């Protein structure tokens with residue numbers, strides 16, 4: 406009688422790698438005559454299932470299991486360890502005109518990742534090397550090591566720092582503040598989303614520059630963190646009904662630099678305090694990202710009798726400076742001059758909730774999903 410090989414349902418899923426160990430049962434005509442275990446490498450990924458109307462919902466996303474991607478010559482396969490959750494992802498879920506192409510329906514959600522090289526096809530990047538890049542919301546990605554967006558993680562720092570303080574958000578803070586804010590010692594710098602990935606770095610750098618630094622954050626716990634832990638001079642809770650008066654009291658000499666992260670009612674409260682000659686780097690306006698008709702900071706600032714110098718910027722405007730900025734930030738972290746907090750969720754399936762939470766202000770520090 407001919408041998409029949411029957412693949413029996415998944416026997417075990419390894420937690421660390423989330424790959425299936427399938428039990429292969431060898432059946433000769435009748436009863437089983439033994440089993441062997443084979444490791445079948447799989448990728449889990451989250452794709453955009455539909456475009457949100459207002460606040461994203463978990464059913465705008467879909468978790469899929471696929472086979473591992475092929476690794477073309479010169480490329481590496483990376484097992485993603487950490488996924489960064491960032492506000493810009495909300496913009497990529499929409500197809501309204503933007504500076505960046507939207508994620509297509511059925512495409513893997515875009516996202517920054519730190520991962521470990523597990524396979525190399527003719528590349529000189531060795532197995533085990535940690536890389537930061539845009540691997541997306543998935544457990545394995547193929548990277549081209551010569552892509553300008555693929556970088557080694559800074560040495561002597563926890564690898565996840567490459568997604569926050571020593572990565573894109575940290576560089577955003579540094580570049581937006583230095584290129585557009587141009588803070589001078591003694592000036593008053595206000596930053597919104599002050600407990601978050603970008604805002605926390607903005608305020609600490611402004612303190613290093615000798616400025617008076619006032620944060621705006623949601624709730625007393627975040628405000629305590631901003632003053633006691635990060636060392637800002639003051640912090641105003643934007644959820645308090647006295648926000649505008651609190652802000653005025655915290656800025657007795659007016660505001661010279663407002664690093665704009667949130668827009669909305671926080672901007673409305675800061676605008677009347679802006680001094681002549683003040684500068685407003687417009688980094689983002691997260692309070693409007695879920696709105697059908699967002700009010701941009703240009704509307705509010707442009708309507709002032711004496712508008713400040715203001716412009717929207719992208720961290721990607723200064724590609725030739727990016728690596729040196731990350732080096733400088735990393736050095737400050739190692740020296741203890743820059744502090745940071747991460748808010749970590751476990752498992753790829755948590756990514757949709759994590760993004761929804763960031764847009765609600767539920768994160769405390771840089772939001773990260775640990776994948777492995």
Ligand code: NAP
Pocket residue numbers: 491492493573574577598599600601602603604621622623624627643666667669671687688689690691692693718719720721763764765766767768769770771772
């Ligand atoms: P984050 O600050 O770590 O997290 C977002 C924070 O925004 C929340 O924790 C919340 O803090 C605040 N927020 C959410 N909804 C709000 C609302 N309705 N009113 C006031 N605050 C609200 O995020 P991040 O990654 O550092 O990003 C901060 C900003 O930088 C975003 O606008 C983002 O789009 C922008 N960004 C721009 C660039 C660029 O190149 N231009 C690059 C990176 C990031 P509270 O609880 O304190 O309100």
Ligand code: FER
Pocket residue numbers: 492493573688689719720721
């Ligand atoms: C980038 C430029 C800007 C980028 C992200 C942003 C992922 C974020 C912008 C925003 O949050 O408004 O190259 O890479």
